[in-house]
Amino acid sequence: MAEHYDVLVVGAGPAGLAAARAVASHGARVGLIDAQPRAGGQVWRYDVRQPAPRAARQAIANLRGVELLAQHSVVAAEASALRVETPQGSKLLSFGSLVLATGARELLLPFPGWTLPGVTGAGGLQALAKQGWPVEGRRVVVAGSGPLLLAAADTLRKHGAHVLGMYEQASPASVASFARQLLAWPARAWQAAGLRARLAGVPYLPGSFVRNAHGVDTVQRVDIDTPRGVRTVECDLLAVGYGLVPNTELAQLLGCALDDAGKHPRVQADALLRTSVPQVFAAGEACGIGGQAVARIEGAMAGHMATGHSQAAQALLPRRDRERRFGALLARHFALDPRLHKLADDLSTICRCEDVRMGDLAGFTDARAAKLATRCGMGACQGRICGTALAELGHFPRSGARPPIFPARLATLAGLATLSSDDA
Ligand SMILES: Cc1cc2nc3c(=O)[nH]c(=O)nc-3n(C[C@H](O)[C@H](O)[C@H](O)COP(=O)(O)OP(=O)(O)OC[C@H]3O[C@@H](n4cnc5c(N)ncnc54)[C@H](O)[C@@H]3O)c2cc1C
Numbered sequence: 001m002a003e004h005y006d007v008l009v010v011g012a013g014p015a016g017l018a019a020a021r022a023v024a025s026h027g028a029r030v031g032l033i034d035a036q037p038r039a040g041g042q043v044w045r046y047d048v049r050q051p052a053p054r055a056a057r058q059a060i061a062n063l064r065g066v067e068l069l070a071q072h073s074v075v076a077a078e079a080s081a082l083r084v085e086t087p088q089g090s091k092l093l094s095f096g097s098l099v100l101a102t103g104a105r106e107l108l109l110p111f112p113g114w115t116l117p118g119v120t121g122a123g124g125l126q127a128l129a130k131q132g133w134p135v136e137g138r139r140v141v142v143a144g145s146g147p148l149l150l151a152a153a154d155t156l157r158k159h160g161a162h163v164l165g166m167y168e169q170a171s172p173a174s175v176a177s178f179a180r181q182l183l184a185w186p187a188r189a190w191q192a193a194g195l196r197a198r199l200a201g202v203p204y205l206p207g208s209f210v211r212n213a214h215g216v217d218t219v220q221r222v223d224i225d226t227p228r229g230v231r232t233v234e235c236d237l238l239a240v241g242y243g244l245v246p247n248t249e250l251a252q253l254l255g256c257a258l259d260d261a262g263k264h265p266r267v268q269a270d271a272l273l274r275t276s277v278p279q280v281f282a283a284g285e286a287c288g289i290g291g292q293a294v295a296r297i298e299g300a301m302a303g304h305m306a307t308g309h310s311q312a313a314q315a316l317l318p319r320r321d322r323e324r325r326f327g328a329l330l331a332r333h334f335a336l337d338p339r340l341h342k343l344a345d346d347l348s349t350i351c352r353c354e355d356v357r358m359g360d361l362a363g364f365t366d367a368r369a370a371k372l373a374t375r376c377g378m379g380a381c382q383g384r385i386c387g388t389a390l391a392e393l394g395h396f397p398r399s400g401a402r403p404p405i406f407p408a409r410l411a412t413l414a415g416l417a418t419l420s421s422d423d424a
Contacts (some may be wrong), residue, residue: 013041
């Protein structure tokens with residue numbers, strides 16, 4: 001028997017928190033679901049050492065009337081209901097309306113040595129440090145692309161790491177042009193200036209990317225291609241991420257149309273955040289990368305829409321459009337250098353869950369055939385890392401999502417109406 005909510009919100013990051021608050025303000029019963037033990041999403045992830053920023057404290061404290069369903073992973077979707085996995089077992093939750101605020105994940109690209117222990121995503125190492133993984137005194141190279149490199153370096157320094165440098169793949173001209181245009185968003189420009197000031201003394205080199213990581217049991221040094229030639233840096237940790245891609249798997253299970261214009265799809269939503277499925281709304285980075293400001297505004301809009309208050313949503317439209325323009329600015333200035341697509345060789349592991357090498361995929365033209373023959377993408381991450389990297393490298397178009405989208409118990413799988421014999 002399903003527990004019923006007027007509105008369910010999936011994702012308790014900035015978008016989901018704002019959505020749930022907006023729903024509760026209209027007196028509807030709302031459940032706010034997140035796989036994590038605490039609300040906050042990626043940007044406001046709980047930090048064992050640092051107090052949360054004021055906006056995060058306010059958003060998390062201000063949840064009167066919202067039922068927070070933490071440690072609930074949505075693994076499958078049925079008509080007007082979600083199957084969730086919890087530490088105690090699985091549950092079916094039904095909804096009148098649904099808001100998808102499932103956020104984004106990091107794009108990791110393969111290169112020789114990328115699976116060595118000590119090599120992580122930039123946001124990945126930031127998350128580990130926030131959760132208490134010890135980085136104190138460790139020499140860290142931060143690399144990849146986008147503003148997340150600075151945010152990650154800042155967190156790592158606050159946790160006592162010795163950040164040796166930040167290596168940005170976008171060209172110096174592109175980064176300089178981005179910085180000039182940032183002035184049109186004074187709050188962001190101010191935030192960026194604060195970050196740069198806190199990171200004074202840490203070299204920031206645009207036009208640079210990691211070519212190789214070397215080490216025996218752990219990473220020991222990295223070769224970095226810079227505008228002045230290859231530089232070898234000795235380090236204990238390498239944190240490298242190439243920006244973010246929207247999490248669309250749950251939207252796919254629900255049958256929502258995706259915007260496939262780029263290599264990485266996003267949930268298609270109209271100006272008022274309606275998806276192609278009636279009573280399903282989407283907000284924040286699931287609809288495209290844009291940062292926490294747009295996530296908060298869209299979350300509130302989606303919450304109003306989910307309860308039928310379209311005028312309240314409409315009133316936020318101008319602010320939302322302005323913040324979405326920032327997302328477009330990011331995408332233009334931090335577009336990936338095609339040289340990054342050629343770093344991996346045939347011996348580079350592409351699927352770390354199932355130990356599949358790039359060379360094992362030779363001759364396959366679609367992801368499904370490659371998966372069936374090599375097990376690529378069949379591990380615990382369900383292709384979130386390798387499938388996304390392969391799409392970026394132009395190997396296979398994106399493949400569809402199948403339940404369960406996160407690991408689930410056998411008992412849960414046995415009860416899934418949507419699981420066909422093909423998926424098992
Ligand atoms: C690793 C990482 C680190 C980042 N760090 C920063 C930073 O320091 N500063 C910054 O400005 N921006 C950072 N960002 C960017 C950040 O994603 C956005 O600015 C902002 O958090 C987006 O808000 P959101 O609500 O759309 O999504 P998120 O904050 O990503 O929230 C989505 C939530 O949905 C939950 N979820 C997704 N699918 C399911 C499911 N099936 N079942 C249950 N729960 C689910 C996730 O657990 C997550 O908590 C980071 C992004 C990543 C990926």
